[in-house]
Amino acid sequence: MQPLKKRTFREQIVEELKNSILNGSLPLGSPVVEAELAKQFGVSRGPLREALRHLIEEGFLITIPYTGTRVATLSLDDVREVFSLRAELEVFAFKLIWNTRDEDFRNALQQLHTDLKQSIEKGDEDAAIAIELSLHSLVYERCGHKLLLQTWQSLKAKLQLYWVTHHRVHGRRGPRIDAHEAYVSLALGDDFDALAEEVRAHILNGFARTEAFLVAREQASSGQQAS
Amino acid sequence: MQPLKKRTFREQIVEELKNSILNGSLPLGSPVVEAELAKQFGVSRGPLREALRHLIEEGFLITIPYTGTRVATLSLDDVREVFSLRAELEVFAFKLIWNTRDEDFRNALQQLHTDLKQSIEKGDEDAAIAIELSLHSLVYERCGHKLLLQTWQSLKAKLQLYWVTHHRVHGRRGPRIDAHEAYVSLALGDDFDALAEEVRAHILNGFARTEAFLVAREQASSGQQAS
DNA sequence: AGATGATCGATTGTTGACAATCATAAACGA
DNA sequence: TCGTTTATGATTGTCAACAATCGATCATCT
The missing domain is CATH 1.20.120.530 (GntR ligand-binding domain-like)
Known part of the structure; x- marks a missing residue:
C-alpha cells in the first residue's frame, strides 16, 4: 500500500522552485520577489515565504532582510x-x-x-x-x-x-x-x-x-x- | 566595528528555542504548539512558524501536518x-x-x-x-x-x-x-x-x-x- | 458488545492587509 | 558642483482572522 501522503503548498513550491533553478528557468543570481512568485503559483505569500526559507537554508537562495532575495551563485x-x-x-x-x-x-x-x-x-x-x-x-x-x-x-x-x-x-x-x-x-x-x-x-x-x-x-x- | 545587524523575530526565536531545547526547559519529545509559543514570545504565528520550520529542517523538531509538532528525540x-x-x-x-x-x-x-x-x-x-x-x-x-x-x-x-x-x-x-x-x-x-x-x-x-x-x-x- | 458513523475541540495550513525597512533618486543648500 | 537631506517606490517582515485537517469522544446501529 502507498503512504497516501497529502502535500502542502510549501512542499510543492519547494519542489517546483528547485526544478526551476536546476533546469535554468530561474537564472543564477536573478532576483526572486515573493509577491510575484505567489501570484504565479496562485497562493498567498505565507506558504511561499516558508518555501523560500527552506531553499535559503539549503543554499539555493540568498536573501538580505527587507531588501531582496536572489538565486544563489557558486564561486x-x-x-x-x-x-x-x-x-x-x-x-x-x-x-x-x-x-x-x-x-x-x-x-x-x-x-x-x-x-x-x-x-x-x-x-x-x-x-x-x-x-x-x-x-x-x-x-x-x-x-x-x-x-x-x-x-x-x-x-x-x-x-x-x-x-x-x-x-x-x-x-x-x-x-x-x-x-x-x-x-x-x-x-x-x-x-x-x-x-x-x-x-x-x-x-x-x-x-x-x-x-x-x-x-x-x-x-x-x-x-x-x-x- | 561590528556588523550592526538587525535581528528579525524569526532569528531571535530560533536562537531562544534552540537554547530552551539544549538546556532542557523544553523536554525532548514534548509537544510544541504554535499558538502557545507565539503568545509566550508576544509575536504572531507567522514569524514563529518560520522559526519552527528552521528547527524542523535542522532536526530539532519533528512535525506531522495538521496534527502537531514535538521536540525531536535521538535513537x-x-x-x-x-x-x-x-x-x-x-x-x-x-x-x-x-x-x-x-x-x-x-x-x-x-x-x-x-x-x-x-x-x-x-x-x-x-x-x-x-x-x-x-x-x-x-x-x-x-x-x-x-x-x-x-x-x-x-x-x-x-x-x-x-x-x-x-x-x-x-x-x-x-x-x-x-x-x-x-x-x-x-x-x-x-x-x-x-x-x-x-x-x-x-x-x-x-x-x-x-x-x-x-x-x-x-x-x-x-x-x-x-x- | 462490537463495529460504524457523526460530532467536537485542538492544531496546523492559508489568506489578505498592514507595518517596517531599504535602495534609489529627486530636491535642496552651501 | 558637490554633498546632504528628504521623498518615494519596492520588498520583506508582521499580524490577526479564517479554513482545512486530524484525533478522540460519543452516539448509533446491527
Missing part, C-alpha cells in the same frame, strides 16, 4: 569545497559498505554504468549527467548510514547547482565514456585502498578539469575586457 | 551515526590544516585544553562539556573549509541534543580529565597517521562508553519492567 572556491568534501564522504560510504556488498549492489552498479555509457554514446548529455549522479548516489543509499545519505543529498544539490552554473552556461561537456571504468571495477573488487585512491582521484580530477577550463576562459575574457 | 542508532560521521570529518579537517598549523592554532588548542582540565577539576560538568565542544570545533574553524565547518556545526547541534538526551537525563558524566591528552599532543606533533588513529579512537570511544552505559541501563530497567 570556484565553493565548488572546490563541495568536491573535496564529497571525496571524503564517498570513500567513507565505501568503507561502510565494503564487507556487505551483495549481488544486488553489484548488479545495480553495473546496470547504472551500462546506462551511463549508452547515454553518452547517444549524445544525451543531460541524461548522462543525471545517471552519473545516480551512480555515485548508489553507495550512499546502500551503505545504511542515514545521516551520511542526508549529507550527500545536500551536497548533491550543490553539485547540481554547479552543473547549471559552469557546464550548461559555459558549454562544458558531461562525463567521458571511459571516466568510470576504473571506479566501477574497483568498487566491485577486493582492494579497498586502491578504490579509495581511485575515488579521490576520480572526484578531484572532475573538479580539476573544470577548474582548468574556467581559468582558461577567464584569462581569455579578461584579455578582451582590458581593451 | 541510539542516530547517535551512532553522528559519532561515526564526525570521526571522518574531524580527520579530514586535520588533514586540511596539517601543513598550515601556526603558533596561533597551537596556543589556542593548548589554552582550551587547560581550560577544559580546570573545569573538570572544579567539577563544573556543563562548562567542561561546552569547552570540550569548543576544543573540537577549533580545527574546523581554522582549517579554512567553510562547507566542512558548516557541516560540523550541523553535527554539533545533534551532539548537543545527544548530551541533553543521554547525559543530563541519565546522569552520565562529562569527559575524563585525561581524555584529551593524547588528542592534543598528537594534534601538535608531526605524525599525521597517529593523530588520525587517535581522533577516530577518541571519538568512537566516546560513543562506546555511552552505548555500554545505556545498554546496561536498559537491561536493568527491562528486568524491572518484566515483573
Whole structure:
C-alpha cells in the first residue's frame, strides 16, 4: 500500500522552485520577489515565504532582510569545497559498505554504468549527467548510514547547482565514456585502498578539469575586457 | 566595528528555542504548539512558524501536518551515526590544516585544553562539556573549509541534543580529565597517521562508553519492567 | 458488545492587509 | 558642483482572522 501522503503548498513550491533553478528557468543570481512568485503559483505569500526559507537554508537562495532575495551563485572556491568534501564522504560510504556488498549492489552498479555509457554514446548529455549522479548516489543509499545519505543529498544539490552554473552556461561537456571504468571495477573488487585512491582521484580530477577550463576562459575574457 | 545587524523575530526565536531545547526547559519529545509559543514570545504565528520550520529542517523538531509538532528525540542508532560521521570529518579537517598549523592554532588548542582540565577539576560538568565542544570545533574553524565547518556545526547541534538526551537525563558524566591528552599532543606533533588513529579512537570511544552505559541501563530497567 | 458513523475541540495550513525597512533618486543648500 | 537631506517606490517582515485537517469522544446501529 502507498503512504497516501497529502502535500502542502510549501512542499510543492519547494519542489517546483528547485526544478526551476536546476533546469535554468530561474537564472543564477536573478532576483526572486515573493509577491510575484505567489501570484504565479496562485497562493498567498505565507506558504511561499516558508518555501523560500527552506531553499535559503539549503543554499539555493540568498536573501538580505527587507531588501531582496536572489538565486544563489557558486564561486570556484565553493565548488572546490563541495568536491573535496564529497571525496571524503564517498570513500567513507565505501568503507561502510565494503564487507556487505551483495549481488544486488553489484548488479545495480553495473546496470547504472551500462546506462551511463549508452547515454553518452547517444549524445544525451543531460541524461548522462543525471545517471552519473545516480551512480555515485548508489553507495550512499546502500551503505545504511542515514545521516551520511542526508549529507550527500545536500551536497548533491550543490553539485547540481554547479552543473547549471559552469557546464550548461559555459558549454562544458558531461562525463567521458571511459571516466568510470576504473571506479566501477574497483568498487566491485577486493582492494579497498586502491578504490579509495581511485575515488579521490576520480572526484578531484572532475573538479580539476573544470577548474582548468574556467581559468582558461577567464584569462581569455579578461584579455578582451582590458581593451 | 561590528556588523550592526538587525535581528528579525524569526532569528531571535530560533536562537531562544534552540537554547530552551539544549538546556532542557523544553523536554525532548514534548509537544510544541504554535499558538502557545507565539503568545509566550508576544509575536504572531507567522514569524514563529518560520522559526519552527528552521528547527524542523535542522532536526530539532519533528512535525506531522495538521496534527502537531514535538521536540525531536535521538535513537541510539542516530547517535551512532553522528559519532561515526564526525570521526571522518574531524580527520579530514586535520588533514586540511596539517601543513598550515601556526603558533596561533597551537596556543589556542593548548589554552582550551587547560581550560577544559580546570573545569573538570572544579567539577563544573556543563562548562567542561561546552569547552570540550569548543576544543573540537577549533580545527574546523581554522582549517579554512567553510562547507566542512558548516557541516560540523550541523553535527554539533545533534551532539548537543545527544548530551541533553543521554547525559543530563541519565546522569552520565562529562569527559575524563585525561581524555584529551593524547588528542592534543598528537594534534601538535608531526605524525599525521597517529593523530588520525587517535581522533577516530577518541571519538568512537566516546560513543562506546555511552552505548555500554545505556545498554546496561536498559537491561536493568527491562528486568524491572518484566515483573 | 462490537463495529460504524457523526460530532467536537485542538492544531496546523492559508489568506489578505498592514507595518517596517531599504535602495534609489529627486530636491535642496552651501 | 558637490554633498546632504528628504521623498518615494519596492520588498520583506508582521499580524490577526479564517479554513482545512486530524484525533478522540460519543452516539448509533446491527
